[in-house]
Amino acid sequence: MNNPTLDKTSQETYLDNLLQQCQANSPVIDAEYLQNLRKNAVSQVKELSLPTRRDEEWRFTDLSELYQLEFKTAKPEKVTQQIADIFILPEAQKSCIVFVNGQYVSELSNVSALSTDIYVGNLNNLSDTQKSKIVKYLGKQEGEKDAFTALNTAGFKDAAVIWVNPNIVVETPIQLLFIAVASDTPTLIQPRTLVVAEKGSSLSFVEYYGRLEQCSDVIQNQPYFTNSVTEIWLEDNAQINHSRIQRELANSFHIGKSAITQNQDSRYTCNEVNLGAKLSRHTLQILQNGNQTETHLNGLTMIDNQQISDTHSAVLLNHPYGVTNQLHKCIIDGNAHGVFNGKIFVPKPAQVTSATQLNRNLLLSSKARINTKPELQITADNVKCSHGATISQLEADELFYLQSRGLNETDARHLLIDAFAAEILERIPVNSLQERLTQCVACRTVDA
Structure with missing residues (x-):
């Protein structure tokens, strides 16, 4: 068990308290499908349990410090344009939407560089026609159910939405900026993102998690917990280049899940960089749902002091001629602890598949640790697959x-x-x- 004082009953109580916080501060939703989505998520939360080190997928990641804190749903915080500009990329000054503590801030958002063939904004501002299309995608990703994802769905107030119409190529990079503002009490922030690239479309977007400390003699910045969920859908022949940057405060917690479904001939690339948070965990789940689908995963984790960073990924190649390439690197210093667990599934139907996976780790101190477990599960017989991991220090020569x-x-x-x-x-x-x-x-x- 993670924490000897947190037995099964205590865990259920803790999760129930988080759920009550989400429900108490969630807005009234008129749309029936959103009501049902939230209702089903509440039922899931009540059926699921919080992970501990007894769970195989969490055995190297100790969540006991997270469970010791009593989080309250984050309140709206004022962020000036001058501060937001620190995080906004020059290429995305007119193609960026901003969320502060999980809530959309229209006055800091600017998408004037984008055409009407693409929607970049928040869920609540979608037109009725657009909302009717969302039903097919929001909360519909396949994959394992977990308590943190269900908690996000049960309590999300709004969502960042990118929707690209068929055969539209978006040349301007898009930025989704999520700013967390620390306060004098531990807070829970639950960002939600939905990206849909329709048939033949192409885009590049940055999912950026930044942080802001409050400098005051009165306010002592307490830890916060970012619990994010991102759903990405690629229709036939669509292409997405996704950069996910996590730079949370050094005393914070970040647990994120990215679920991606790719249809035939689609191409998805994820460039993931994890630098912040006391404890971070990112789970990538990719379903290749058609022939000749490509998935490229590039990751960098750089941690030191007492940081813990955990990356889990699962790629399911269910059709012929699939391609996946994964390279994840970790630079670990001090007493930090890195975890990598990558799975690639190649079942019988996935013939003529090409899959490579490599985890390279650089340990800069004698107390730095890494637990790495690259996995290939293959039942197809006409494939080209490889996987491996390296652990090294700086070479003397x-x-x-x-x-x-x-x-x-x-x-x-x-x-x-x-x-x-x-x-x-x-x-x-x-x-x-x-x-x-x-x-x-x-x-x-x-x-x-």
């Missing part, structure tokens, strides 16, 4: 070589760490974001 070329030991270490991270960061399609994250990695390397 590489340090020696750089020092022989005039660098001191510290600069040589920084150069090697930056190069290790660059392989992932260079795949991010938004230049300013790539540069910003490169600088962030460099700064953390110097601080270390």
Whole structure:
């Protein structure tokens, strides 16, 4: 058990208290399908239990500190345009929507650069016609049910929505900005995102989780808990490049789930970077729902001190000629603990499949830890698949070589760490974001 004092009854009480918080602060919803969605989620929460280290999928991730805190639903907070501009990418100044503590802020959002063939906004502002289309997608992703996802659905107030009409190519990168504002009490924030790319469409978007401390002698910034859910649908021949950036406060908790369904000939790329939070967990579930479907997963985790970062992914290749490539890197320093568990399923129907998976880990201190478990489950007989994991430290001969070329030991270490991270960061399609994250990695390397 995670926490010896948190028995089964206590866990049920804790989860019920979180559910009551969500229900007490949720707005009245007129749409019948949303009422039913929330009602079903409430029933799921009551049937499910919170994960512990006795659960196979959570055995390396200790949630006891999370369970010791009594969270209240986050209240609206005022964020100025000047502060929001710190997080908004230059390429997305007129294609960005902003949520603060999970609530849409229209005055900080600007989508004037986008055509009428694409909707970028919040769920509550959809037209009646658009809302009728949402029914097919919202809350309809397949996959395992879990308490955190059900809790998000039971209590979500609004959602970020991207909807691209058929055969529309969106050249401008879109940013979904979620700002968490710390307060004097532990708070629960539940962002929700829905992205639908219709047949033949193409887009690139950034899902960015930033944080804001309140500087005051009166307010002591307490931990907050971001519980996010993102649903992405790609219809036939659609293409999405998705960059997911997590930079929460150092004392916060972040548990996120991304569920993606790809139809025939679609192409999905995820560039994931995890830098913040005391404890973070991201679960990726991808269903290839058609022939000749491509999935590319690129990930970077950089943690130090006492941070815990857990990445779980599952790719289901259910049709012939599927392709998936995954490369996830971890840079771990101090007493930090990284976890990677990637699964690729290749059943009998998925003939002529190509799948590769690699987890590379760089440990910078003697107390840094990594638990890695890449998995391939194959029953098809005409496939090309490989998987593996590496755990290493900085190579002495590489340090020696750089020092022989005039660098001191510290600069040589920084150069090697930056190069290790660059392989992932260079795949991010938004230049300013790539540069910003490169600088962030460099700064953390110097601080270390």
